[in-house]
Structures are given as C-alpha cells and as structure tokens.
Amino acid sequence: IPARAVAETLAAKVQSRRELESFITRSNASIQNQHYAEAIELIQAGLVKYPANPELIQQVNRVTELFGAAGPVKEKMETYLTFAERNAQEKNYDLALKQYALALKVNPLSKPAVDGIRKTNIAKTSAELQTALVLRQQQAEQTKRQRSKNITDFLAQAAAASKKGLHQDAIAWWRKVLIADPDNEPAQRGITASEQELAKSIPSGVDTET
Numbered sequence: 001i002p003a004r005a006v007a008e009t010l011a012a013k014v015q016s017r018r019e020l021e022s023f024i025t026r027s028n029a030s031i032q033n034q035h036y037a038e039a040i041e042l043i044q045a046g047l048v049k050y051p052a053n054p055e056l057i058q059q060v061n062r063v064t065e066l067f068g069a070a071g072p073v074k075e076k077m078e079t080y081l082t083f084a085e086r087n088a089q090e091k092n093y094d095l096a097l098k099q100y101a102l103a104l105k106v107n108p109l110s111k112p113a114v115d116g117i118r119k120t121n122i123a124k125t126s127a128e129l130q131t132a133l134v135l136r137q138q139q140a141e142q143t144k145r146q147r148s149k150n151i152t153d154f155l156a157q158a159a160a161a162s163k164k165g166l167h168q169d170a171i172a173w174w175r176k177v178l179i180a181d182p183d184n185e186p187a188q189r190g191i192t193a194s195e196q197e198l199a200k201s202i203p204s205g206v207d208t209e210t
Contacts, residue, residue, distance in 0.1 A: 093124035
C-alpha cells in the first residue's frame with residue numbers, strides 16, 4: 001500500500017474520531033444544562049453519521065434516563081415520539097422501539113406510540129427476513145460455485161487418468177462427477193469409453209464373471 005494512501009487513511013480516521021467526540025462533548029454539555037431534547041438531537045445526528053456506534057448508544061441510554069426524570073409530560077412525549085419515528089425511518093429499529101416504549105410509560109394510551117411499535121416490529125421482521133433471504137442466496141451461490149469447481153476438478157482428474165490408461169481410476173472420477181451432476185454428458189461418455197477400453201484389454205475367451 002502506498003505511503004500516501006496509508007497517511008490519508010490515518011488522517012480520515014483521526015478526523016472521524018474528532019467528529020464523533022464532538023457529538024459526545026456537545027451532547028454532554030446539553031445534558032449538563034438539562035437541555036435533554038437538544039442532547040437527543042445531537043446524539044441522533046451522530047447516529048446518522050456513525051450508525052450503531054456504542055459510545056453514542058450509551059449516550060442515548062444516559063440521556064433517556066435523565067430525560068425521563070425531568071421535563072414536562074408533553075415535551076417528553078413529543079421528544080420520545082420524534083426520536084422513535086426518526087430511528088424507525090433510519091432502520092435503527094431497536095432504538096425506535098425503546099423510545100416508543102418510553103412514550104407509553106408517559107402515556108399508556110398513546111395511539112402514535114402503539115401504532116409506531118406495531119409498524120416498527122413489522123419493519124424489523126421484514127428486514128430480518130430480507131437479511132436471512134440474502135444470506136441464504138449467498139450460501140446457495142457459494143455452494144453452486146463449489147459444486148462447479150468440484151465437477152471441473154473431477155473431470156480433469158478423470159481425463160488425466162484416462163490418458164495414462166488408468167481406466168478404473170478414470171471411471172471412479174467420472175462417477176464422482178455424476179454424483180454431483182447426474183446428467184453430465186462428458187462423464188457419461190467417459191465412463192462408456194473407459195469401460196470399452198477395459199473390455200478390449202480382457203483376453204478373448206476369459207470369463208469375466210468368475
């Protein structure tokens with residue numbers, strides 16, 4: 001790796017760390033001044049740039065606990081719901097569900113919170129299913145590629161054995177091909193050809209059944 005690229009990567013990491021620390025420092029200042037809604041906004045902005053960052057999530061938990069013990073009920077509800085909706089839109093489903101749950105603690109009959117939990121759970125389940133589907137497709141593709149590679153290798157081994165006159169070995173390799181791909185025509189033809197060559201090598205009049 002060129003020295004310049006390494007230097008640029010290090011510089012980018014340093015800059016990223018400074019930005020992250022800035023979000024945390026400013027949110028701490030807002031928390032200290034009991035500007036909890038402002039702190040939540042800062043943390044949310046940080047999570048947009050650094051999704052699932054453990055330090056920012058820790059800040060979320062901290063400000064949530066402090067905010068829950070202070071502030072007017074209406075302000076709490078609006079902040080919890082706003083934060084939950086934004087997290088749901090950004091696919092931070094666990095954080096969104098936590099904020100909706102806090103909104104329900106303030107007002108157990110809150111329809112926006114109940115609806116938000118239902119919609120977020122549906123979205124979360126759908127995302128998990130999609131992730132599982134993609135993973136299965138990737139695994140299937142990997143299996144297919146490995147199977148294709150095995151067949152290619154087996155065919156090469158069979159051809160090499162046949163060329164050397166090792167027809168029994170060649171047949172064994174071609175049969176491995178047919179286990180992986182029962183309709184493989186080169187393997188079918190190879191077995192037929194090798195069996196014919198073996199038959200030629202048996203002296204006339206010899207009983208092959210005994």
